[in-house]
Amino acid sequence: MSRASDRAYGAIRSMILSGELASGAQLGEEALAEVCGVSRTPVREALRRLEADMLVVRTDTQRSFVADWSIDDVADAFELRAKLEGMAARRAAERMTAEVLDRIRSANRVIGVAVRQTKPDIAGFLDGNREFHAAVIDAAGSRRLAALLGSLVEQPVVWRTAYHYSREALNRSHSEHEELAAAFARGDGAWAEAIMTGHILRAYHAYADAHRGLAVPEPREVAA
Template identity: 40%
Template sequence: MKTSAEQAYEFIRTEILASRFPSGSRLPEEKIAAQLDISRTPVRDALRRLHSDGLIDLTANSGARVASWSAVELMEMSELRALLESFAVGLAARKINAGELANLVQLCDEMEAALSVDKVDLDVISANNVTFHRSVANAAGNSRLTANLESLWTFPLMVRKFALFGDDRLKRSLDHHREITTALHAGDPQWAEAIMRTHILAARAYDAALVSDPQLSENGQSQIAS
C-alpha cells in the first residue's frame, strides 16, 4: 500500500496537470486533506515535493498556489531544454545500445499509429512523447542531467491539449522523433544534437505564439490559462 504522502502527491500532481486545479489557484492543505480523507501532515509533504518540482509556489504563512509561468519563463525553459537535451542526445549517440534503440523505435511506431488512424489519440502520443525524451536522456547515462530535465518536461504536459491540436505540427514532431532515432542509430552525435535542437526550438516557436494569444491567456500578463 502506498503512503498517504505519495497518494496526496500523485493526486495533486494529476489534478494540476489536468488543469482541474487551475494555474494560480490556492491549494489549502486542509481541504485537500479532507478530500483524500487523510490529515494535513502528508499533504504538506506532498506540497513541498511539488514545490521542488516547480509545479507550485509556496509563500510563507500563506500557503501553496499552482504555479504559473510568464511567456518569458516559458522561453527560458525551452532554451534550457534545447541546451540540455541536445547535450544528452549527443552523449546517447556515443553509447546507446541495441535494446534502448529498439525501445525508441517502438515508441515512434506507436506514436505514428496513434496519428495515422482517423481519430488521433493525443493521450498515447503525449505519454509516449515524454517517455521518448526520458529514454533518450537515460541513454545518455547522466542521472543528474535526467533529474534536471524532469521538471522541464512537466510543462509541455500541461499545454499539450492546446499545443498539439489541429495542426500539421504533430506530424512534424513525430518526424523529428523518427529522425532523432535514426541519428542515434547512426551513432552520429552532431546530427543527433542538431535534430534534437530543431525539435525543441520548433515547439518553442509554437508555444510562444500560443502564449501571446490573449484567447488562451488568463489575463493581459500572458500567463498560461487553466
C-alpha cells in the same frame, strides 16, 4: 500499496497538470488533506516536493499557491529543456545499445500510427512522445541530468494545448523523431544534439502558435 505522501503528491500534481487546480489557486494544507483523505503531514511533504518541481510557489509568509506559468516562463522552461535534452541526446547517441534503439523505434511507431489517423490521435501521440523522450534521457546515463529535466518536461497547460496542434506540426514532429532515431543508430552525438535541440524549440513554437489561437485568460499575478 504506496505511502500516503506519495498518493497525496500524485493527486495534487495531476490536479495541477490537468488544470483542475488553476494557476494562482491557494493550496491550504487542511483542505488538501481532506480531499486526499490523509492528514496534513503527508500533504505538507507533497507540497514541498511540488515546490521543488516548481509547480507550486510559496509566498514569503509560507502560503502555497499553484504556480503561475506565464508565456515567458514556458519559453524559459523550453529553452532550458532544449539545451539539456540536447545534451541528453548527444550522450545517448554516444552510448547507444540495440535494446535502447529498439525502445526508441517502438515509441516512434506509436507516434507514427497516432499521427497518420484521419483524425490525429493526440493522446497516442503524447504517449509515444513521452516514451521516446524518457528512453533518451534514460540512455544518457546521468542521474543528475535526468533529475534536472524532470522538472522541465511536465508543464501545466502545455500538454493540454497539444490537442490544438496543426497536422503539419504533428507530422514534422514525427519526422524529427525519425531523424533522431537515425542519428542514434549511427552513434552520431553531435547530430543528435543539434536535431534534438531544434526539435524541442520547434515544439515550443507549436505550443505558442496553438496557445495564441486559444482564448487564454491573462495569467493573474501571484505573490513572490
